Amino acid sequence: MTGDKLTGEVFYTSEETRNKAHIKDRAVLDLKAKKDYKKFWADIAGDLHWFKKWDEILDDSKKPFYKWFTGGETNISYNCLDRHLNTFRRNKLALIWEGEPGDVRTMSYFRLHQETCRFANVLKSMGVNKGDRVTIYMGRIPEIITAMLACARIGAVHSVVYGGFSVESLTERIEDSRSRVLIVADGSYQRGKVVPLKDIADEALQRAGTVEHVVVVKRTGQPVLMEPGRDMWYHELVSLPIASHNCQLEVMSAEDPLFILYTSGTTGKPKAILHTHGGYMVGTYATTRYYLDLQEEDRFWCSADPGWITGHSYIVYGPLLNGGTTFMYEGAPYHPYPNRWWQMIEKYGINIFYTAPTAIRGFMRFGDAWARRHNLTSLRILGSVGEPINPEAWKWYYNVIGNGKCPVIDTWWQTETGMHMIAPFPTDPLKPGSGGLPFPGIEMDVLDESGKPAGRNTEGYLVIKTPWPSMVRTLFNDPEKFRQQYWERFPGYYFTGDSARIDDDGYIWVIGRVDDVIKVSGYRLGSADIESALVSHPAVAEAAAIGVPHDIKGNVIHAFVILRDGQQGSESLTGELVKHIGHEVGPIAKPEKIEFVDKLPKTRSGKIMRRVLKAQAMGEDPGNISTIED
Numbered sequence: 001m002t003g004d005k006l007t008g009e010v011f012y013t014s015e016e017t018r019n020k021a022h023i024k025d026r027a028v029l030d031l032k033a034k035k036d037y038k039k040f041w042a043d044i045a046g047d048l049h050w051f052k053k054w055d056e057i058l059d060d061s062k063k064p065f066y067k068w069f070t071g072g073e074t075n076i077s078y079n080c081l082d083r084h085l086n087t088f089r090r091n092k093l094a095l096i097w098e099g100e101p102g103d104v105r106t107m108s109y110f111r112l113h114q115e116t117c118r119f120a121n122v123l124k125s126m127g128v129n130k131g132d133r134v135t136i137y138m139g140r141i142p143e144i145i146t147a148m149l150a151c152a153r154i155g156a157v158h159s160v161v162y163g164g165f166s167v168e169s170l171t172e173r174i175e176d177s178r179s180r181v182l183i184v185a186d187g188s189y190q191r192g193k194v195v196p197l198k199d200i201a202d203e204a205l206q207r208a209g210t211v212e213h214v215v216v217v218k219r220t221g222q223p224v225l226m227e228p229g230r231d232m233w234y235h236e237l238v239s240l241p242i243a244s245h246n247c248q249l250e251v252m253s254a255e256d257p258l259f260i261l262y263t264s265g266t267t268g269k270p271k272a273i274l275h276t277h278g279g280y281m282v283g284t285y286a287t288t289r290y291y292l293d294l295q296e297e298d299r300f301w302c303s304a305d306p307g308w309i310t311g312h313s314y315i316v317y318g319p320l321l322n323g324g325t326t327f328m329y330e331g332a333p334y335h336p337y338p339n340r341w342w343q344m345i346e347k348y349g350i351n352i353f354y355t356a357p358t359a360i361r362g363f364m365r366f367g368d369a370w371a372r373r374h375n376l377t378s379l380r381i382l383g384s385v386g387e388p389i390n391p392e393a394w395k396w397y398y399n400v401i402g403n404g405k406c407p408v409i410d411t412w413w414q415t416e417t418g419m420h421m422i423a424p425f426p427t428d429p430l431k432p433g434s435g436g437l438p439f440p441g442i443e444m445d446v447l448d449e450s451g452k453p454a455g456r457n458t459e460g461y462l463v464i465k466t467p468w469p470s471m472v473r474t475l476f477n478d479p480e481k482f483r484q485q486y487w488e489r490f491p492g493y494y495f496t497g498d499s500a501r502i503d504d505d506g507y508i509w510v511i512g513r514v515d516d517v518i519k520v521s522g523y524r525l526g527s528a529d530i531e532s533a534l535v536s537h538p539a540v541a542e543a544a545a546i547g548v549p550h551d552i553k554g555n556v557i558h559a560f561v562i563l564r565d566g567q568q569g570s571e572s573l574t575g576e577l578v579k580h581i582g583h584e585v586g587p588i589a590k591p592e593k594i595e596f597v598d599k600l601p602k603t604r605s606g607k608i609m610r611r612v613l614k615a616q617a618m619g620e621d622p623g624n625i626s627t628i629e630d
């Protein structure tokens, strides 16, 4: 593709990077995928190991419950580890890890396989069977990776809960998944302080009654309560004779569940997105390779947390499926100084760096000098994910961090899609603020209110028209809601919940959520998560939460609260409510502003009209309010 006739501002990747890229010309892939997209995916799947080949590539007989590679047998953990052991990768670093205090651990593929087997044996000895759910609640430490891979090895379904979530978030997720085993760390380091993960878990376990075994990883060493008969130390368990280096793996059907991951939706409780061994494996393998261009000798750093889909797909599974070297850092970006990340890119010679717009905007605020102090010339590919990247941040990233040589691969996707859906290949012409075109084999469109294509340059609803291997299969416990949430708004199409427009060159510009999902610093929260935390406080009768645009975080939360009779709004009550949300949901959910009100705008059927609140907060016209009750 040449950029000669493209509209708007266009950038290019250096010739060196383009020459090195796996995909020299996306047109070749597009053509192949257009001819037969199922075969296109099957060819990619052929790079991986299958104990038994699939009978059918795609079974769409029970739409929208699509199945991929049916009849096929594989195991993603085998493909991440065992598959590499008979090659030179046996001695290659699978993981480089740095802790916030500066301690370092590395593991070869050989070692990571051993650790995974040892812990998988421990899980087996606790009676964890194929299909059982296991909740994992830790910071960014190596054990989170071994725990995930160990579950996958024996066919257990992992449910990772982000270490920044707190008591009620963890309780709901343990309860809904009915986990019998919880793997937790004593604490995690965050900006020089310790987050007491085990204490939070203890409180959650008082509320949720399903857990029988708690495995505790010692990370910080602060004192924790160990309940006899329930709690055991990870390091003691993996030293037992049962924790041998050999662990018989479970041969999985392609469609067997691999993990559930809770994410916030339009209303109500977080939904458990379910992904499977076969399709998810193929999608994350392909996009890590082709979009992020992971190559054999690369050191790959995705700065996300394994507690979110980005970490699942692009810290753990995607890089390891490719036999790559994945780097993980425990701490926060600007601590103790805003060069912490750049220092590590230099120290480890990171080649591919994948982060979020909010982090980039945060760094910009500190000026160029912090980055300029470091030699960042090892970088070849830059990635962005989580929310739209504003052109100013894009150009700063491209110029200051990438020195005008690295493409910014702006990847649009979701927990539900499992893998990148829209992004440029490194060889594509790049437009700051747009991810470009969908991955080959995937068709997307922007529709108007009535479900007709909105046409070029018109904002509308972003939908996906073709099934893809790593698509969400269902909501664990709630297949009916799965159908309603994603497949009913525009029959036959998957509805993303985002608005977007397509420009004259076919480039897709994602604008943002059109539902009650709020993206705060790229983290996905729901209005309902914050509202239910607020009303669980004794002073609160009713609450509404909205997202309001913010320069660095993308959005921040504003909450409106109706107090119970006899309660008085005050600064100290505001502080108490903010603290309460931090304790129940997690620090990321803390509202920036709480307003005490007498009434909330509602429809006649009693639904809170958040868009009216939002318009008001932004000083805009609320539009059509004819359905308002009062």
Ligand code: WT7
Residues within 6 Å of the ligand: 263, 308, 309, 310, 384, 385, 386, 387, 388, 389, 410, 411, 412, 413, 414, 415, 416, 435, 496, 497, 498, 510, 511, 512, 513, 519, 522, 523, 524
């Ligand atoms: C929502 C999904 C963190 C992994 C992906 C996020 C927004 C994500 C982009 C992007 C514009 C983006 C969308 C999407 N989003 N990436 N590159 N450009 N918007 O997964 O937490 O499930 O959130 O994030 O609104 O629907 P998630």
